[in-house]
Structure formats: structure tokens, C-alpha cells
Amino acid sequence: MTNLLFKHDLISIKELDLASLELIFSTAEKIKLNPVHAILNDKIIAHCFFEASTRTRLSFETAALKLGAKNIGFANAESLSLKKGESLQDTIRMMDEYADLIIIRHPLEGAAAFAAIVAEHPVINAGDGANQHPSQAIIDLFSMRECQNKINGLAIALVGDLKYARTIHSLCQACSLFDIRLYLVAPELLALPNDICDMLKKRGVRFSYHHSLEEVISKIDILYMTRIQEERFNSDPSLMHETFILTPSMLTYAKPNLKILHPLPRIKELPVEIDESAHAYYFQQAKNGVVVRQALLSLILNESIL
Amino acid sequence: MNKTLSVAAIEYGTVIDHITAGQALRIVQLLSLQASKDKITIGMHLLSKRFGLKDIIKIENRILTENEANEIVVFAPLATINVIHDFKVNKKISTHLPVIMKKIFICKNPKCITQVEKIESLFSIIQEGKQIKLTCHFCEKIFNRDEIKAS
Numbered sequence: 264m265t266n267l268l269f270k271h272d273l274i275s276i277k278e279l280d281l282a283s284l285e286l287i288f289s290t291a292e293k294i295k296l297n298p299v300h301a302i303l304n305d306k307i308i309a310h311c312f313f314e315a316s317t318r319t320r321l322s323f324e325t326a327a328l329k330l331g332a333k334n335i336g337f338a339n340a341e342s343l344s345l346k347k348g349e350s351l352q353d354t355i356r357m358m359d360e361y362a363d364l365i366i367i368r369h370p371l372e373g374a375a376a377f378a379a380i381v382a383e384h385p386v387i388n389a390g391d392g393a394n395q396h397p398s399q400a401i402i403d404l405f406s407m408r409e410c411q412n413k414i415n416g417l418a419i420a421l422v423g424d425l426k427y428a429r430t431i432h433s434l435c436q437a438c439s440l441f442d443i444r445l446y447l448v449a450p451e452l453l454a455l456p457n458d459i460c461d462m463l464k465k466r467g468v469r470f471s472y473h474h475s476l477e478e479v480i481s482k483i484d485i486l487y488m489t490r491i492q493e494e495r496f497n498s499d500p501s502l503m504h505e506t507f508i509l510t511p512s513m514l515t516y517a518k519p520n521l522k523i524l525h526p527l528p529r530i531k532e533l534p535v536e537i538d539e540s541a542h543a544y545y546f547q548q549a550k551n552g553v554v555v556r557q558a559l560l561s562l563i564l565n566e567s568i569l
Numbered sequence: 570m571n572k573t574l575s576v577a578a579i580e581y582g583t584v585i586d587h588i589t590a591g592q593a594l595r596i597v598q599l600l601s602l603q604a605s606k607d608k609i610t611i612g613m614h615l616l617s618k619r620f621g622l623k624d625i626i627k628i629e630n631r632i633l634t635e636n637e638a639n640e641i642v643v644f645a646p647l648a649t650i651n652v653i654h655d656f657k658v659n660k661k662i663s664t665h666l667p668v669i670m671k672k673i674f675i676c677k678n679p680k681c682i683t684q685v686e687k688i689e690s691l692f693s694i695i696q697e698g699k700q701i702k703l704t705c706h707f708c709e710k711i712f713n714r715d716e717i718k719a720s
Contacts, residue, residue, distance in 0.1 A: 275709060351686055373682040373707025380688075392680050394708055458711040 268562040272379040273387045276397040276433040281440050286568070288405055290558035291551070293569050299561070301331035306564055309362035310336030311354070311378075312389070313369040318527055318549060319389050319399070323366050326556035332564075335361060355381045364564060367391075385563050393427045399526050400433035402555045406548040407485055410522045420446040420479045423489035423507050423532055425455040430526045431489060435459050438468060445470035446479040450506065453491070475506060481516045486542075488525045488533050511536050524548050577610060578656050582629040588645040590614055593624035595644050595719055599673065600628075600637060607631045620647070638662045640670060643694060643701055643714060666701070669693050674703060675718050681708035690720070 267283045293299075308327045312320050315338070324334050336358075351374060358365050359382040367378050368389040375388030375395070390396045408414050419438070425431050425447060435455065438445060439462065447455050447470055454472070463470055473479050480486070488509060508531055509523070522544040525533050529545075537543055561569060588596060593613050596602075602609050608629040617623035624645075633641075638650045642664045652660040670692050676683045683690055683705070691706035701714040 277709075351682070369682075370680075371682045371685060372678060372680050373705065373709070376707045377682045377686060377688055391682075392708070461711075 264568060266562055266566055266568050268559070269564075269566045270385055271563060272375075272385050273397050273559065273563070274375050274379055275388070275395045276400050276436045279397070279401075279437070279440075284401065284404065284437070284440065287401055287555065287558050287562065288408060290562055290569050291405055291554045294557050294561075295551075295554045299330065299557075299569060302561055302569075303327065303330040303332035303564055306332040306363040307361060308332050308334055308336075308560070309358040309365045310334060310338075311358055311365060311367045311369075312336065312338050313340045313351075313367070313374070314390070315339055316368050316389065318552060319368065319396075322549075322552035323387075323389065323398075323556050323560075325553050326560055329553070330557055330560055332363075332560070336366075351377065352381050358382070359384055364560070387559065387563070390429055393429050393432070395433050396429040396526075397433050398556060398559060399430040399552075400437045401559070402548065402552050403430070403434050403487070403524060403526070404437055405555050406524060406544060406551050407522075409551070410544050410547070411484055411520065415442040417441075417485055418444040418446065418483045419485040419487060420448055420473075420476070420483045421455075421487050421489070422448040422476060422509075424453045424491045425449040425489070426453040428489040428526075431455070431487075432459055434487070435463060435468075439463060439466040443468065446473055446483060447471065448473045448476060448479060448507065450474070476509060476513055477516075480513050480521075481518065484518065484520055484522070486517075486521060486523045488523065488529070488545075490525075490528065490530045490532055508532050508534070509537060510534070511540065514540060514542055517542060577627075579608075579610070579627045579629045579653055580656055582607070582627065582631055582653055583633045583662075584651045584653055584658075585626045585628075585633075585641060585645075586623070586649045586651065587617065587620065588624035588626065588641075588648050590620070590622035590624055592644045593626055596626060596641055598719060599640055599644065600633070602626070602628065605631070633662065635662065635664075636667070638664045639667045640673070642666050643670065643673075646696070646699075646701065666694055666696055669706075670703075673719050675720050676705040676708060676710065677712065677717050678705065678708045678710045681705060681710065683707055 355378045364385050366387045366389050367375050372392035372394040375391045379386040521542050523542050525545040593611050610627040612625040614622050650662040651658045672689045692703040704711045
């Protein structure tokens with residue numbers, strides 16, 4: 264089997280085909296069953312977070328450390344020469360001199376694609392504005408596959424802020440590679456962008472629009488909750504919360520195999536009372552973040568497959 | 570009624586005919602004709618049997634390349650591009666929609682990195698029915714051609 268990811272950037276989920284996704288899944292599965300160490304001993308990974316992040320940054324750093332790589336980078340733009348007006352181009356050029364791989368999160372859309380043009384070393388997009396978050400989409404699919412033993416044939420509800428949640432945009436594109444039925448549950452103001460709906464139609468993905476969780480809860484295998492992206496939202500987001508909060512009583516109508524995913528952090532949409540439910544799977548999903556990112560780092564930096 | 574040519578014939582060069590009415594100046598800009606020393610004749614909103622109205626551009630002493638001709642298709646999908654020798658059509662340049670276009674369009678997404686960094690724009694181009702759609706390589710936003718400005 265050829266390693267299709269070796270020395271490649273990961274900027275948009277659109278760049279991945281089914282074979283690449285399967286390779287990432289199988290590598291992550293192997294790492295989960297038999298942890299590997301020290302395969303990236305001689306590598307330095309730059310974590311360039313121009314926008315705050317907890318889970319993504321720490322899970323990438325943890326993944327790198329577990330594989331023996333060394334981490335450099337920054338956790339926000341405050342401490343940078345950027346404050347002095349340095350361009351992204353110059354920052355990336357400098358990091359490219361220091362590191363073997365660059366992981367970038369940036370508030371502007373397309374920043375990772377731009378970094379990939381500037382850098383000679385591979386670049387991983389850890390989120391660019393409201394555009395893409397490909398590694399999260401891979402973690403989501405890996406978690407669905409793990410908890411349902413399949414991806415094809417699943418009925419999935421995407422709930423909450425479908426307009427600004429970049430993880431939703433990447434996940435929809437990834438879902439279009441599989442035979443998946445989507446239920447889009449969002450207020451009109453936060454509906455899935457038209458270009459993504461058009462893409463789903465073109466690729467033959469079945470989907471429908473809904474305005475409440477109750478409409479879909481009995482039909483689905485995966486309930487994918489998202490928070491309102493208040494930092495990207497100009498109107499009053501408090502208006503949106505009530506209709507899209509999951510309550511324990513709603514779960515009485517759920518199929519026994521239903522699992523709840525959430526990319527975290529959560530706000531009000533996913534109350535802590537749900538944590539004890541057998542349907543909750545979001546902490547396992549967060550834990551999968553490390554193994555999937557280990558798989559990505561090892562495949563991009565090592566030609567050989569584990 | 571006397572039949573006269575709205576735009577004078579040329580001896581040698583390129584004639585771009587059947588341009589979608591109103592698009593001639595965009596093509597002038599695309600080919601940087603305003604900056605060249607070539608003699609240019611532009612006709613706009615001329616009567617056309619096929620289209621009702623059309624634009625036309627005649628460029629003396631310059632033969633367009635295939636790439637230049639293809640880029641014109643983005644603005645005028647039905648344009649015919651003829652090479653003229655001795656006042657006669659010597660060759661018709663066959664065209665197809667280019668897959669990508671660099672530097673020409675400006676992304677209108679205010680949150681696109683191209684608004685901040687010095688980057689050459691890059692769009693991929695597809696035709697959907699009568700619509701020509703452009704996708705920004707950087708922010709992945711999709712626009713109808715008429716929605717976005719050319720630089």
C-alpha cells in the first residue's frame with residue numbers, strides 16, 4: 264500500500280480521497296491498539312496558533328510528543344512579531360527554516376493554503392476562520408466508525424451553528440465520500456452555507472432541513488452537536504440557544520445505538536447531565552483526537568506505513 | 570438602407586466578435602490593451618442577429634495566444650476569435666474555459682487571507698449551465714463570475 268500522505272499538506276478535506284481516509288483510520292486504529300514511540304525522534308514540529316485553541320493545539324502537541332518529536336511554536340498572536348506588523352508570509356518562512364512540519368490555526372480563511380504555498384515543508388490546517396478544520400473531520404469520522412462499526416448507511420444529524428462551524432463544513436465534505444443520510448438542524452440564520460448544500464446535492468448526498476431536535480432524534484445513529492460560534496457571529500446569539508439544547512428527556516426517543524458527538528468546547532447546547540448517558544461519546548471522540556493526529560503526523564513525515 | 574460596417578476592417582491582427590454585450594472593456598483590461606501601442610477598435614452594444622446586442626474588439630498587429638483566448642471565454646463564453654491576414658479570416662482560434670485563472674480576479678470574501686497578505690489571486694473555474702463559477706483557491710468561497718471584480 265502506498266502512503267499517499269507522505270510529504271503532503273493537509274489543508275482541506277476536499278484533497279482527501281477514500282483511500283487516504285482509510286489509510287488514516289487504519290493507522291490510527293493500530294496506534295490505539297499498540298502505541299508506537301520514537302518514530303519521529305529527529306523531527307521538529309511548529310505549532311503556529313494565531314487564534315486561541317485548547318484541544319486542537321494540545322492534542323497535536325501531545326501527538327507529536329508521543330511520537331518522539333519536539334515541539335516549537337506559539338499559542339496566540341499576542342506574543343509575536345505580528346504585533347509589530349510582521350506578515351504571515353515572513354512568519355511562515357521563518358518557521359519553515361526551523362521545523363519539519365508546520366501546524367497552523369489562523370482567523371483568516373485561506374491562511375493555511377497560503378502557508379502551504381510559502382513553506383517547503385508540509386503544512387496541516389488546524390482551522391482557518393470559518394472555512395476548514397480537516398483533522399477534526401477525520402477524528403469525527405473515525406469516532407463514528409469506531410462507535411457504529413461502519414460509516415456507510417449512517418443517519419447523522421448536524422445540529423446548531425452550521426454556518427460558521429468550520430468543523431461542520433469539513434465534515435460535510437468528508438461525508439460526501441460515503442453513503443450517509445444527513446439531517447441539518449439549525450436556525451435559519453445559521454443554516455449550512457449554500458455552496459456546501461450545492462456540493463452535497465451534486466454528490467448525491469441525501470439531506471433535509473429541520474428546526475428542532477425532536478423532529479429527528481428517533482431517526483438517527485449519530486447526533487453531532489455544535490456550539491454557537493459567538494466569536495464569528497454579529498447578531499445576538501442568545502436567541503439561538505434554547506431551541507437547540509439537548510435534554511435528557513429527548514433521548515428517550517433515541518435509537519439504542521445513537522451516539523452523541525461534539526467537537527468541544529460546549530456551552531449550553533450539551534448539558535453535563537448528558538455526560539452519564541450511554542449515548543454520550545464526545546469524550547472518547549476528544550481522546551481519539553490524539554491517535555488520529557498521531558496517525559496524520561506519522562503518515563506525513565514517514566514514508567513507511569505502520 | 571445602406572449597409573455599412575459599424576467597425577472598420579483590419580488588415581492583420583485579431584478580431585474578437587460576439588462578445589457578451591457590455592463585457593468588451595473587461596476584455597480590454599484582461600489583455601492590458603489599454604497599455605499597449607497596438608491600434609484597437611472597440612464596438613459596444615452593436616446589433617447582432619444571434620444575440621440581439623454584442624460587443625466587438627479588433628486588435629491590429631497582434632495575434633492572441635491560446636491562453637489569452639481561453640481567458641476571454643470566462644467573460645464572453647460565446648465569443649469567436651479570428652486571426653486576420655490581408656483583411657480575411659486566416660484562422661479561427663478554438664477556445665475552452667480555463668481550469669484556473671491567476672491574478673485576474675479579486676476575492677470578495679472580507680475574511681479571505683488574500684485581503685491582507687500580498688498574494689496573487691488564484692481561482693478555479695467551472696461552468697454550470699449558463700453560469701460561470703469561480704472558487705477562490707485560498708478561502709474556498711464560490712462566486713458567480715459577475716459577482717467579483719477583475720483586478
